[in-house]
Amino acid sequence: MEHICQNIKKIKERIPEHITLVAVSKTKPASDILKAYQCGQRHFGENKVQELVDKQNQLPKDIKWHMIGHLQRNKVKYIADFVYLIHGVDNLKLIKEINKQAGKHQKKINLLLEIKIAQETTKFGMDQNLSDEIITKYLNGDFPNVNIVGLMGMASHSTNQEQIANEFNGLSQLFKKYQKQIPEFRYLSMGMSGDYPIAIANGSNLIRVGSAIFGARNYQI
Ligand SMILES: *Cc1c(COP(=O)(O)O)cnc(C)c1O
Numbered sequence: 243m244e245h246i247c248q249n250i251k252k253i254k255e256r257i258p259e260h261i262t263l264v265a266v267s268k269t270k271p272a273s274d275i276l277k278a279y280q281c282g283q284r285h286f287g288e289n290k291v292q293e294l295v296d297k298q299n300q301l302p303k304d305i306k307w308h309m310i311g312h313l314q315r316n317k318v319k320y321i322a323d324f325v326y327l328i329h330g331v332d333n334l335k336l337i338k339e340i341n342k343q344a345g346k347h348q349k350k351i352n353l354l355l356e357i358k359i360a361q362e363t364t365k366f367g368m369d370q371n372l373s374d375e376i377i378t379k380y381l382n383g384d385f386p387n388v389n390i391v392g393l394m395g396m397a398s399h400s401t402n403q404e405q406i407a408n409e410f411n412g413l414s415q416l417f418k419k420y421q422k423q424i425p426e427f428r429y430l431s432m433g434m435s436g437d438y439p440i441a442i443a444n445g446s447n448l449i450r451v452g453s454a455i456f457g458a459r460n461y462q463i
Pocket of ligand 1 (some may be wrong): 250266268287289310311433434436450451452454
């Protein structure tokens with residue numbers, strides 16, 4: 243996997259400088275992460291708590307760890323002291339738990355609300371009524387140990403580029419609406435290996451890229 247560095251460089255050449263590239267290292271060994279780290283990559287994404295904790299223990303402490311997967315409430319406590327940003331927050335109980343665990347560490351935890359934009363029923367994410375309700379509570383001071391810093395979304399797994407663009411664009415509109423109300427709103431997390439150019443064209447400023455950096459994942463192991 244000597245190509246990890248080249249892959250990162252290629253992606254960086256293709257995207258504007260203000261875009262945050264999160265290298266999604268799930269299922270990949272710590273040695274691969276270290277290779278990316280040695281090329282200057284600092285933002286990494288994982289989707290399983292145990293794997294995230296194990297890797298965080300082994301790897302340099304200035305890595306910014308992103309929890310990008312579905313997070314169970316009873317596992318927030320394992321990542322509260324070090325996680326940089328939690329992406330997939332799609333319910334009120336989870337926000338309350340993150341707020342509670344952050345409070346124990348006397349810190350604030352950054353999170354993104356995950357909004358459902360795909361047509362498929364399998365994807366996680368909240369609808370806009372719930373995000374409106376949560377934003378209202380947040381502005382009201384209900385979660386003092388949480389920073390809601392933006393939104394995250396996953397487009398349909400589809401070859402229809404126009405549909406993907408429309409889904410991303412819808413989320414971008416919602417992001418702009420909340421940005422007017424919340425000064426700390428700064429991340430719009432959308433785009434993966436297969437669709438990040440479309441995501442960026444539609445307002446994304448944070449992309450989560452796995453296989454285009456580290457190669458295909460093998461889930462059998
Ligand atoms: C795995 C994963 C990615 C990266 O997917 P690739 O297609 O390998 O780039 C991005 N976001 C989430 C939420 C993921 O689970």
